Amino acid sequence: xxxxxxxxxxxxxxxxxxxxxxxxxxxxxxxxxxxxxxxxxxxxxxxxxxxxxxxxxxxxxxxxxxxxxxxxxxxxxxxxxxxxxxxxxxxxxxxxxxxxxxxxxxxxxxxxxxxxxxxxxxxxxxxxxxxxxxxxxxxxxxxxxxxxxxxxxxxxxxxxxxxxxxxxxxxxxxxxxxxxxxxxxxxxxxxxxxxxxxx
Amino acid sequence: xxxxxxxxxxxxxxxxxxxxxxxxxxxxxxxxxxxxxxxxxxxxxxxxxxxxxxxxxxxxxxxxxxxxxxxxxxxxxxxxxxxxxxxxxxxxxxxxxxxxxxxxxxxxxxxxxxxxxxxxxxxxxxxxxxxxxxxxxxxxxxxxxxxxxxxxxxxxxxxxxxxxxxxxxxxxxxxxxxxxxxxxxxxxxxxxxxxxxxxxxxxxxxxxxxxxxxxxxxxxxxxxxxxxxxxxxxxxxxxxxxxxxxxxxxxxxxxxxxxxxxxxxxxxxxxxxxxxxxxxxxxxxxxxxxxxxxxxxxxxxxxxxxxxxxxxxxxxxxxxxxxxxxxxxxxxxxxxxxxxxxxxxxxxxxxxxxxxxxxxxxxxxxxxxxxxxxxxxxxxxxxxxxxxxxxxxxxxxxxxxxxxxxxxxxxxxx
Numbered sequence: 001x002x003x004x005x006x007x008x009x010x011x012x013x014x015x016x017x018x019x020x021x022x023x024x025x026x027x028x029x030x031x032x033x034x035x036x037x038x039x040x041x042x043x044x045x046x047x048x049x050x051x052x053x054x055x056x057x058x059x060x061x062x063x064x065x066x067x068x069x070x071x072x073x074x075x076x077x078x079x080x081x082x083x084x085x086x087x088x089x090x091x092x093x094x095x096x097x098x099x100x101x102x103x104x105x106x107x108x109x110x111x112x113x114x115x116x117x118x119x120x121x122x123x124x125x126x127x128x129x130x131x132x133x134x135x136x137x138x139x140x141x142x143x144x145x146x147x148x149x150x151x152x153x154x155x156x157x158x159x160x161x162x163x164x165x166x167x168x169x170x171x172x173x174x175x176x177x178x179x180x181x182x183x184x185x186x187x188x189x190x191x192x193x194x195x196x197x198x199x
Numbered sequence: 200x201x202x203x204x205x206x207x208x209x210x211x212x213x214x215x216x217x218x219x220x221x222x223x224x225x226x227x228x229x230x231x232x233x234x235x236x237x238x239x240x241x242x243x244x245x246x247x248x249x250x251x252x253x254x255x256x257x258x259x260x261x262x263x264x265x266x267x268x269x270x271x272x273x274x275x276x277x278x279x280x281x282x283x284x285x286x287x288x289x290x291x292x293x294x295x296x297x298x299x300x301x302x303x304x305x306x307x308x309x310x311x312x313x314x315x316x317x318x319x320x321x322x323x324x325x326x327x328x329x330x331x332x333x334x335x336x337x338x339x340x341x342x343x344x345x346x347x348x349x350x351x352x353x354x355x356x357x358x359x360x361x362x363x364x365x366x367x368x369x370x371x372x373x374x375x376x377x378x379x380x381x382x383x384x385x386x387x388x389x390x391x392x393x394x395x396x397x398x399x400x401x402x403x404x405x406x407x408x409x410x411x412x413x414x415x416x417x418x419x420x421x422x423x424x425x426x427x428x429x430x431x432x433x434x435x436x437x438x439x440x441x442x443x444x445x446x447x448x449x450x451x452x453x454x455x456x457x458x459x460x461x462x463x464x465x466x467x468x469x470x471x472x473x474x475x476x477x478x479x480x481x482x483x484x485x486x487x488x489x490x491x492x493x494x495x496x497x498x499x500x501x502x503x504x505x506x507x508x509x510x511x512x513x514x515x516x517x518x519x520x521x522x523x524x525x526x527x528x529x530x531x532x533x534x535x536x537x538x539x540x541x542x543x544x545x546x547x548x549x550x551x552x553x554x555x556x557x558x559x560x561x562x563x564x565x566x567x568x569x570x571x572x573x574x575x576x577x578x579x580x581x582x583x584x585x586x587x588x589x590x591x592x593x594x595x596x597x598x599x600x601x602x603x604x605x606x607x608x609x610x611x612x613x
Binding site: 019 | 526572573574
């Protein structure tokens with residue numbers, strides 16, 4: 001017999017693209033927890049940010065300050081994109097040929113908009129590193145950077161405001177995973193980011 | 200399914216022929232076929248009957264003919280039946296449709312005050328022909344699922360009896376947003392009429408009410424008429440089908456009554472602000488099929504999926520992409536005039552680039568991508584089938600008021 005078409009599994013037909021979250025570098029840097037939804041090889045991986053949101057994809061705008069070509073056989077590019085709170089480490093390898101070509105063409109410094117997937121790594125000496133695998137990177141103007149700061153500040157404040165009372169599973173998980181972090185520090189980070197834009 | 204009832208029925212059939220069979224044994228056989236082998240209940244009943252007939256050297260009796268009683272079954276409300284049930288219902292035949300196959304004697308919709316359900320009477324069932332508008336009691340029919348919709352099967356073990364009309368039956372209409380596969384009634388306005396994509400199709404388009412919109416289809420059939428665009432109709436007993444997780448209404452079985460008044464259709468009209476996070480292949484300058492009414496996008500080799508090679512294509516601009524507000528990503532489709540105003544590249548300019556640049560059409564894609572990917576825009580349009588068809592869009596600009604409000608918000612409670 002055919003499976004019941006109202007099984008949740010068949011709803012896979014409707015593709016829901018993972019939204020690109022907005023997060024400042026200083027918050028993304030604090031991530032220590034990465035998880036996978038589902039058992040499948042292709043199941044999406046999420047990084048849990050301390051204010052309680054899962055990120056499979058992020059959108060960031062900042063200044064590309066450095067880029068470096070690495071590797072001989074497998075060429076890839078690393079770059080540093082800086083916002084007012086810290087640095088995003090971005091990379092594009094031969095599995096992202098388009099992103100790599102885009103990054104290769106950009107001269108530093110430049111305002112860039114990056115869409116990419118965050119991944120959590122642990123270095124041999126035990127330090128954690130979040131790196132963003134680029135899906136696309138384009139040169140933008142300062143106005144776009146300012147809009148991103150407003151957008152990201154608003155989203156961050158929304159998360160902080162919801163944090164205390166929320167019973168959302170991701171918020172509860174964040175409280176478990178990051179017991180030492182007081183989310184109020186991200187309010188200060190948002191304020192500082194906003195204050196750097198001249199009115 | 201109710202095994203004991205079916206077993207009783209089979210057992211009775213044999214006792215009429217002078218052979219006693221233990222209903223428990225029959226029930227066991229039925230249960231095994233249905234539960235272990237996934238056999239349809241009606242088929243299980245047939246094969247058990249035949250197997251026993253063979254065993255007792257009786258002529259094959261099928262399952263039809265005899266079912267006189269089985270009054271034990273409680274009749275159920277139509278809204279309560281689920282696939283796999285063996286049911287007895289009472290209702291009014293509200294629609295009859297042309298059977299799709301000679302194996303089907305009759306098909307249509309039967310309804311009671313709780314709702315309606317499609318039924319199929321197999322030719323082999325020897326069920327009496329039912330007439331539209333009359334009430335029937337249908338005993339021991341099987342509910343299964345056909346194309347994701349519950350369906351009442353009248354097989355040779357089913358007893359169909361006409362019964363007394365118990366008054367008027369007025370179906371209640373459902374808001375479009377809460378439709379589900381099956382049989383439903385709506386009150387809606389025709390908001391669009393589409394070019395028919397099939398010669399058997401009389402009309403297709405979009406119906407809407409205050410809660411949403413849904414595609415509808417009317418197939419060519421004697422006595423069917425087109426609906427008028429912008430008119431409001433009450434539609435009783437339409438069939439809601441599901442295909443690729445999308446719902447559509449088939450109106451061939453429906454009772455359609457024109458209505459006075461107007462409905463303010465929600466139409467999925469929507470404004471989304473966010474950043475463009477992806478531009479899909481097939482964006483930029485494209486070639487379209489010139490055949491009247493086709494307008495499909497052609498492949499690089501100027502190949503139309505329907506009209507084959509079309510060297511005299513027409514150029515067009517479009518952008519397919521994803522607009523993301525950080526919470527949800529919206530699939531957006533921008534048409535020529537919107538693309539021109541957003542990217543600053545007109546169709547003429549794009550054509551010039553495409554024809555004189557070594558990268559050809561790709562160059563237009565790349566220029567448009569560099570101009571809008573990662574930018575904040577606001578799109579206004581209608582959402583249909585999870586895609587936002589954009590009528591107008593503009594770039595977001597920095598608002599100092601918004602900035603001040605956020606500064607206050609972040610500075611206050613710290």
